[in-house]
Amino acid sequence: MxxxxxxxxxxxxxxxxxxxxxxxxxxxxxxxxxxxxxxxxxxxxxxxxxxxQENSAWILLAYLFMTLNPVPNFPLQVCVAGYTAGQRAKHVPRGKYVAGASILAGTAVTMLLLVVLNVFPFTPRYIIPVAGMMVGNAMTVTGVTMKRLRDDIKIQMNLVETALALGATPRQATIQQVKRALVIALSPVVDNAKTVGLISLPGAMTGLIMGGASPLEAIQLQIVVMNMLLGASTVSSIMSTYLCWPAFFTKAYQLETKVFSSD
Structure with missing residues (x-):
């Protein structure tokens, strides 16, 4: 030490x-x-x-620990990523559960594709670090998306209510706010992909080089990492907007004013 x-x-x-x-x-x-x-x-x-350990169940346990929200009588499902993202969007009803489900969906789909395509072997040494990177990134993006969407709808409540009064569905009435929230949340991930290798050498690549791997090997891994971060973040952020909608509107397709009355 x-x-x-x-x-x-x-x-x-x-x-x-x-x-x-x-x-x-x-x-x-x-x-x-x-x-x-x-x-x-x-x-x-x-x-x-x-x-x-040789048992793949440990991989799944570690993955659930990083992503899931707490479930009554099941304390192993610790709210880590979902809780943190939900805290950022604390005014979104059931925000921690929405964030946890969104992060789990985005990272699980991305991880499944990587394993099926044999990009990574399904072993703890690969899956746990990769899942950790995806969960952390998706957590940040999802929290920003949820907070921005709620805040934008609050700012433009009159515009949204007018659209609803004219017969628009909740999705149609808030489509511009959703797009804006997603663009703002995903822009850092996209910008990072644009500048990687030019402005900074990311952690995975730097760690491999310092560990003795060749730069070409490090570059291959970093390309995979950037691809998976972009994929997982996009799926998680879009999923969070769909899961937020029920809390923002009543069954009569009216804005749930109590959601937007507090700051």
């Missing part, structure tokens, strides 16, 4: 700068670094155990 300990110097630099600029983030920085150390240490031992 000598090198990780030495790397704390850059954290100390950030803390000092935060103090000098009076940002008030010093305590949060210390807490976040301590939490990251604790979480990564635990997950390191857990992955070491899972990688040594």
């Amino acid at each position: 000598v090198k990780p300990a030495l790397a704390l110097v850059v954290v100390l630099m950030a803390i000092v700068m935060s103090y000098l600029q009076r940002l008030g983030l010093e305590g949060e920085m210390i807490y976040s670094i301590f939490r990251a150390f604790l979480q990564l240490s635990i997950i390191g031992f857990v992955l070491q155990f899972i990688f040594s």
Whole structure:
């Protein structure tokens, strides 16, 4: 642990700068670094155990841990990604469940295609890190999509209500807001794909090169990673818009005003 300990110097630099600029983030920085150390240490031992197992059930268990919302009497389904994305869109009814289901759908479809096409073998050493990258990315995109969609509808309630009064369905009345939310949420993923290799070398590629792999091998993996992130994020974000609609409208196709009355 000598090198990780030495790397704390850059954290100390950030803390000092935060103090000098009076940002008030010093305590949060210390807490976040301590939490990251604790979480990564635990997950390191857990992955070491899972990688040594031959049973594929451990893969599914780890995948569910990262994606699913908590279900009563089933504490193993911990709300990690769904909870975090739902917190971003906390004013969306059942937002945590919507986010969890959307993330699970997007990542599961993408992972299934990768396994069927034999891009990755169905082993813990490949599936768990790949799923982790997809879940994390889909979590961010889904949270932004849900929050932006709700906020846009609130801002343009008069326009949406006019469309509904003229006979439009909820989908027709909010199609522009949905498009805007999806474009805003997916733009960072698309922009990252445009600039990868030119502005920055992503983590997967950098890790392989530092681990001794050839740059050509690292590039092949990074291309796969960028493709899967874009696919999973797109499916998850679109799915979240469909799952949000029932909470935004009444059975009579009217806006559910209580959803948009709080901030």
